Amino acid sequence: MHDSPFVNDVPAEEATAAWRRARAEAGCPERIPEAVVPVGDAVGRVTARPIWASRSSPVGDVAAxxxxxVRAADTHGASETAxxxxxxxxxxxxxxxxxxxDGLDAVVMREHVHYAPPGDVAELLAAVPPYxxxxxxxxxxxxxxxxxxEGHRLRPVDVAAAAAAGATELTVRRPPKVAVIPTGDEIVPIGSPPRHGEILDTNSLMLLAQAREVGCEAWAAPIQPDDAEIIGAAVRDAAAAADLVLLVAGSSAGRDDHTARVVAAAGSLAVHGVAVRPGHPVVLGTAGSTPVIGVPGYPVSAALTFDIFAAPLLAELEGAPPPHRPQVTARLTRKLPSVLGMDDWVRVRLGSVGGQIVATPLPRGAGVLTSLVRADGLLVVPSAVEGHRAGARVPVELLRxxxxIERTIVAIGSxxxxxxxxxxxxxxADPTLTLMSSNVGSLGGLVALRDGLCHVAGSHLLHPATGEYTLPYLDEMLPDRKPAVVRLVHREQGLLVPPGNPNGITGLADLAGGGLSYVNRQRGAGTRMLLDHELRGLEIDPAAVAGYAREEPxxxxxxxxxxAGRADCxxxxxxxxxxxxxxxxxxAREPYDLVLDEESLDDPMLAPLWELLGSADFRASVEALGGYGTEETGHRIR
Amino acid sequence: MHDSPFVNDVPAEEATAAWRRARAEAGCPERIPEAVVPVGDAVGRVTARPIWASRSSPVGDVAAxxxxxVRAADTHGASETAxxxxxxxxxxxxxxxxxxxDGLDAVVMREHVHYAPPGDVAELLAAVPPYxxxxxxxxxxxxxxxxxxEGHRLRPVDVAAAAAAGATELTVRRPPKVAVIPTGDEIVPIGSPPRHGEILDTNSLMLLAQAREVGCEAWAAPIQPDDAEIIGAAVRDAAAAADLVLLVAGSSAGRDDHTARVVAAAGSLAVHGVAVRPGHPVVLGTAGSTPVIGVPGYPVSAALTFDIFAAPLLAELEGAPPPHRPQVTARLTRKLPSVLGMDDWVRVRLGSVGGQIVATPLPRGAGVLTSLVRADGLLVVPSAVEGHRAGARVPVELLRxxxxIERTIVAIGSxxxxxxxxxxxxxxADPTLTLMSSNVGSLGGLVALRDGLCHVAGSHLLHPATGEYTLPYLDEMLPDRKPAVVRLVHREQGLLVPPGNPNGITGLADLAGGGLSYVNRQRGAGTRMLLDHELRGLEIDPAAVAGYAREEPxxxxxxxxxxAGRADCxxxxxxxxxxxxxxxxxxAREPYDLVLDEESLDDPMLAPLWELLGSADFRASVEALGGYGTEETGHRIR
Incomplete structure (x- = not known):
């Protein structure tokens, strides 16, 4: 173990620099070794030496x-008249x-040659210049x-040109080798359903795929128990065989301490914690002369740790430019708070509304991997910025x-x-078309439509005074617009209760006693409005409903x-x-409608949606979900 | 053989549509069959069915x-004072x-818990809310x-999320299968040096790599002789096994007729010739119920034919969006003529000069594969446009x-x-840094510098009146600028003659007789100026020099x-x-200099170049080339 000092919870750039110093001290190689491979196997690899042409192409003058x-000089004087x-x-x-x-220096195209008797005399109607x-x-x-x-990642055209210029083999960097070590007593392999409290080893699957995607040879060790000795031995084994070791902490937030101790013991610990969110319990160090990353167990943190620390190092080892994603400027559909002192990597969905790219932040938890699955872009809020207001223009790295993105129907609302x-x-039906729906409740959808941040707003907003849905809100919320409304479905709302209805619940009236626990929807959700309306009708005080304050989205x-048994209904x-x-x-049975600007009805991008709502097949599949009525599906009701 | 009508030399869009109709008539499948694969093998594949979560993640409430x-209700009233x-x-x-x-609904962080005697009593200094x-x-x-x-190409995060949501297998499209059939009596396999008139089969290498790059399984048949029967049999065999057949014509421009006849005989011929340059002898059709592309033999045409016709079809067969490259707007560094009636796919080099992307067109011949190797972008001049003037702003598809591109030192000139x-x-030394040199002669370089289209201009321009190099031109050509001049090298210019100097040439004076053939450089090249100057000194009339008009770049x-024996010297x-x-x-011995704006001397991007010119290693490698003097290398001479 080296006694090198390590840095704690530092900005990503500082962490990268500290790790670089530690690697240099530990004698980690700057580049991966060269390999000589046949040209056909060199695609995707990085040149380790420049490629100089060893022969000309074409190898001599050839007919084009x-x-x-012919000899150009022989053709002087030829013309249509002569x-x-x-x-x-x-x-x-x-x-x-x-x-x-030999001796001939120009070509006359087949189409311009006529043959005169005896058949082998060529007749030309124009002189030709040499060459x-x-x-x-x-x-x-x-x-x-x-x-x-040197340092060029070879593409198909490159190897073809190299072969034409005389190469049969090329000197390239061999693929980087990446070893993944999953750890944690609670981690179980993918394949069997985990028991409660067990966690599937999806991180190894993902990290291996990420490494392979950037051209590496990658393998995973078996899942290691929470034992520093055993993990340490696995790290040393992996370090001896790989160019980079990814030591994946279990899910526990405290495990990074464990990882840090193991890395310190196996070589040197350079960084313990980086001011990046999510992902900050990253550990950076070395084992022998091999770089090691302690990857946090939360899946979003794990994925971003690969992006931020592993991928640039792997490119550097190959002597290639670092990975890069194109950027766009987008308008935020919501306010985006962020803590000071941390680079905040926010996943966003993107769409193009009214000629502008709009970005909707996704859930930010480090455990919400679906936020990365659904993300069209990454928005970094730098550590010195406290967040952005709704409507702010922000730079976004594109993931799609x-x-x-421009062929995405943006639906915001319920x-x-x-x-x-x-x-x-x-x-x-059309692989280029996406319907993205973002769930902010019916009211939030109408606000987004008002602000030009979506194409359609899904709404089932009960107007208590009239008992009507959605329509009464439009004049109020969209006074300067001509909103059209298309019915999506009628649907049953009801109380969801455990199988067999153990509490014998018959309706909302049963909530009156306070003996049943309830789980609620967020403010602005149509379902919440429906509940409030029904409770008023039943003269039940919401405050008396146990769990009324617990909101789900x-x-x-x-x-x-x-x-999960967390609530009775x-x-x-x-x-x-x-x-x-x-x-x-x-x-209750309620209508669920799509609200949009009237002119959007003619937007060609939306046409397939209207067509779909008219199709019998689609209606049948909706009915099959249960609790839906499609008798008015696709009808314009305003 | 079907008797379907085919279309000739049509715009690319029309060709695509005609081919689509022909495929439908021939019963070609719209999609590749599904395959069920383990989640770990699904990365890069396209979903053939939607992925619905079969279990929740987390599977129950867990500590974060x-x-x-604790039970949140138990903590009411806790405070630092109580x-x-x-x-x-x-x-x-x-x-x-x-x-x-069970029964507990909130977590207090380890850091906020103190233990009171007898050691297992937890002391809390604050109440906590539920959850x-x-x-x-x-x-x-x-x-x-x-x-x-459905229709989503799976990334590492996607398969990890699918596994977390309960999937162990996924239903995807299997990889498309692509068969490449090289043809032509003059085509020889890569590996041995070709004799004059033979052509290496670099197209198969390239097309296989292109197909694999977009995720296909691809193989090449042996090279087929120019025999319609034999090629026809190879096409039928390939069509039975593949989702797409690429039949590569020999190098001959007439071979596409051959290909067209073979395709017509094997199934149906939909398109013969597309109005795209380079690449227009493309053949599109079917064999049995398999699509076939007759790929032109010229390598640039072959590569672009894959891009324009094969790649979009393969994406469609997988049910995925078509490939796409990011676009930028660039300023042309030169005039770009283009023929009407053809989409002209021009390869360009790109750099960023003075905050603007500049594009320099590369050689446009269909045989110049290096034009694609060196290209940073593709610029399509539509068929209705006759070209662009120098300085025009044009849209460019990025290849780099x-x-x-922004870290590219743009050198234009000699x-x-x-x-x-x-x-x-x-x-x-730095994989992110590129030095791109574009050869337009010394004079062209100074013009490009004047117009803000390059960082440095390489020049060895003799001023006949003074016998000085380059400097006298600067005041004349760059009157409003403050040009700096850095010496690159001194170099020997001389007559290049066949080995053993069979004509016993001793100098330029030998050109006087007219008995020797000469090969010249283009107008504006410093070497051309040197020749003219020397000829004047020798009182030799250029018109009397055989081959004076033949220019090489x-x-x-x-x-x-x-x-090649095309000239004696x-x-x-x-x-x-x-x-x-x-x-x-x-x-003669002449100086070769780099001319740049004085303020560019401090451009950090250029700093590594100046450092390099000062290094002894670099000078030694220059001297090793022969004919160079480095005694003033890196000196600023103005």
């Missing part, structure tokens, strides 16, 4: 057209690519020319390609499974809470009950 | 921190990820939730990443091998022409003679 090779005749011994028929015959339709020796590349420098079903049907989250749709095998006590 | 699990004590039976120690014990530091069941994903739609040597040394091209540098094993008859 099919026709006849055709010139060349005897068979003064020209030669050539195909494209044929070497130019017409001749490809010169070295036109593509001359012997001795620099074809490609711009044309796909959550309904029918939108998910529509998203997958639209994509199946979606129907499925409510169902999950009931399924919650209001939601039947499809959510089905997904979790719960029972369903009907409370 | 290390600490103790610490609260919890007995051992009313809390439980938990690690992050542990299931929440503090608890990750809810389904926080990441809820059972029944849509994780990913923007940060690398060609010298020392610049190539510098390019590779700079890259070896570089020293190496001149050497190649002499080596040409003026050039000694390194070029060495590259081609030629003899060298010295004529």
């Amino acid at each position: 057209m099919d026709g006849i090779a 055709p010139l005749h060349l005897k068979a011994d003064s020209y030669r028929v050539v195909d494209t690519g044929d070497p130019m015959p 017409q339709h001749v490809r010169s020796i070295g036109e593509d590349v001359s012997a001795g020319e620099l074809l490609l420098p 390609r711009l044309p796909e 959550h309904d499974l029918v939108l998910d079903l529509a998203a997958t049907a639209l994509r199946a 979606t129907h499925l989250a409510v169902a999950a809470a009931v399924a 919650g209001l939601g749709i039947m499809a959510a009950a089905r997904a979790f095998g719960l029972d369903f006590v009907p409370v | 921190m290390d600490g103790i699990a 610490p609260l004590h919890l007995k051992a039976d009313s809390y439980r120690v938990v690690d992050t990820g542990d299931p929440m014990p 503090q530091h608890v990750r809810s069941i389904g926080e990441d994903v809820s059972a029944g939730e849509l994780l990913l739609p 990443r923007l940060p690398e 060609h010298d091998l020392v610049l190539d040597l510098a390019a590779t040394a700079l890259r070896a 570089t020293h190496l091209a001149v050497a190649a022409a002499v080596a 040409g003026l050039g540098i000694m390194a070029a003679a060495r590259a081609f094993g030629l003899d060298f008859v010295p004529v």
Whole structure:
């Protein structure tokens, strides 16, 4: 063990520099060794030496057209009025690519040659200049020319050109070798359903795939128990075989201490904690002369740690430029708070509304891997910035390609499974089209529509005074707009209760006693409005409902809470009950509508959505979810 | 054979549509079959079905921190002034990820717990709200939730999230299968040096690599002779096994007729010739129910045919969005003529000068594969546009990443091998730095510098009146600028003559008789100016020099022409003679300088270049080229 000092909770740049110093001190190689490989195997590899052409291409002057090779000087004076005749011994028929015959220096295209009697006399109607339709020796590349420098990642055209310039083998960096070591007593391999408290080893799967995606050879060790001696031995073994070791902490926030001690014992500890969110319990160090990263166990942290620390190092070891993602400027659809002192890597969904890219922040927990799955971009809020206001213009690194983002129907508002079903049907029919729905509740959707941040807003907002849904809010919230409303579905709302309805719940009236615990939806959600309306009708004080203050963002989250036994019931749709095998006590039938600007009805990007809503197949699949009525699906109701 | 009508020399879009109709008529599948693969093997594949979560993650409520699990209600009233004590039976120690014990609903962080005597009594200094530091069941994903739609190319995070949501296998499209059939009597396999008139099969190498790069399984048939029967049989065999057949024509321009006949006989011919340059003899059709592309034999045409026709079809077969490259707007450094009626795919080099991206067109021949190797971008001049003026702003598809383009030293002007040597040394030291040199002659370089289109101009421009080099031109050409001049090298110019100097040439005076053929450099090249100056001194009329009108763009091209026996001699540098094993008859020693704006001397991007010019190692490697003097290398001479 080295006694090198390490730094704690420092900015990413400082961490990178400290790690670089530690690697240099530990004698870690600056570059991966060279390997000589056949040209065909060199694609994707990085040149370790410049490639100089060893022969010219073409190797000699060749015909660039099919026709006849002639001596240009022989053709002087030929014209339409004075055709010139060349005897068979003064020209030669050539195909494209044929070497130019000795003494001949130009080619006349096949189409421009006529043959005169006795049949082998070529008749020309125009003179030709020297070297017409001749490809010169070295036109593509001359012997001795620099074809490609060192440090170039070879593409298909590169190896083809290298082969044409005489190469049969190329000197490249061999692929970097990455060893992943999963640790933790609670971690179990993927394949069998984990028991409660066990965690699937999805991190190894992901890190291996990330390493392979950037061209590495990667392998994972078996899952190691929480024992410093055993983990230390695994690190030393891996370090002896790999160019980079990724030691994955268990899920525990305290495990990074463990990792730090193991790394310190195996070599040197350079960094313990980086001011990056999520992901800050990163450990950077060395084992022997091999770099080691202690990767946090939370999956988003793990993925970003690879991006921020592993991928740039691997590129450097190959002598190649670091990875890079294109950037765009986007408008934030919501306020985005951020803590000072940490670079905050926020995942965002992107769409293009009214010619502007809009970004909607996704959940920020380090455990919410789906936030990275659904992300179209990454937005870094630097440590010195406290966040951004809604509508702010921010730089975003793209995770999805711009044309796909521009072909995204942005739906913001209430959550309904029918939108998910529509998203997958639209994509199946047209791989370039995406329907992205962001769940902020019905009210939030109408606000987003007002602010030009979405194409459609999903709403089932009950107006207590009139008992009508959604329509009464439009004049109030969108006075300067001409909103159109298209019915998506009717749906049953009801109480989701454990299988067999053990408490014998019959309706919302049963909440009055205070003996049942409830799980609620967030403020602004249509389902919350429905609850409040019904409770008023039943003269039940919300404050008397146990769990009224506990908010979940979606129907499925409510169902999950009931399924987990965290609450006795919650209001939601039947499809959510089905997904979790719960029972369903009907409370109300409500319309769920899509609100949009009237002119958007003619937006060609939305046309497939309207077509889908009219299709019998789609309606049948909606009905099959349970609790839905499609008799008005696709009807414009305003 | 079907008798379907085919279309000839049509725009690319029309060709794509005609081919689509032909595929539908021939019963070609719209999508590749599904395959069920383990999650770990699914990265890079496209989902054939939506992925719905089959279990929630986390599967139950879990601790989000290390600490103790408590009942939030038990902590009411705790404060620094009124610490609260919890007995051992009313809390439980938990690690992050542990299931929440029954009845407990919040976690207090380890750091905030003190233990009071007898040691197992937890002391709290603050009350905690319910669900503090608890990750809810389904926080990441809820059972029944849509994780990913059909038609999504799976990334590492996607498979990790799918595994966390309960998947062990995924239904994806299997990789597309692509068969490449090289044809042509003159085509020989890579590996042995081809004889003159033979052509290496670099196209198969390239097309296989292109297909694999977009995720296909690809193989090549042996090279087929020019025999329609034999090729037809190979096409039928390949079509039976592959999802797409690439039939590569020999190099001959007439071979596409051959290919068209073979395709028509094997199935149906939809398109014969597309109005795209280079590449227009493309053939599109079907064999059985498999799509076939007749790929032109010229390598640039072959590469672009894959990009324009094969890659989008392969993406469509996988049900994924088509490939896409980011675009930028760039300023053209030169006039760019283009023929009407053809989409012209021009390869360009890019750099960033004075905050603007500048694009320099590369040679446009279909045989110049190095034009694609050196290209940083592709510029399509649409068929209705006759070209662009110098300085025009044009859209460019990026082939290299923007940060690398922005770290490119743009050198325009005279060609010298020392610049190539510098390019590779700079890259070896810093993989993010590129030195790109574009050869337009000394005069062209000074014009580019004047117009703000390059960082440095390489010049060895003789001023006949004074006998000085370069400096006298600066006041004349750059009157409003403060140009600085840094000496790169002194170099020998001389006559490049065949090995053994068979004509016994002793100097330029020997050109007087007219009996020797000469190969010249282009107008504006310093070497051309030197020749003219020397001829004037010798009182030789250029018109009397045989071959004076034949121009080559570089020293190496001149050497190649002499080596090919196309000329008896040409003026050039000694390194070029060495590259081609030629003899060298010295004529003059001249300085070769780099001209730049004075303020560019402090541009940090150029600093490594100045450092390199000062290094003894670099000077030694320059001297080793032969014919160079480095005694003033790196000196600022103005």
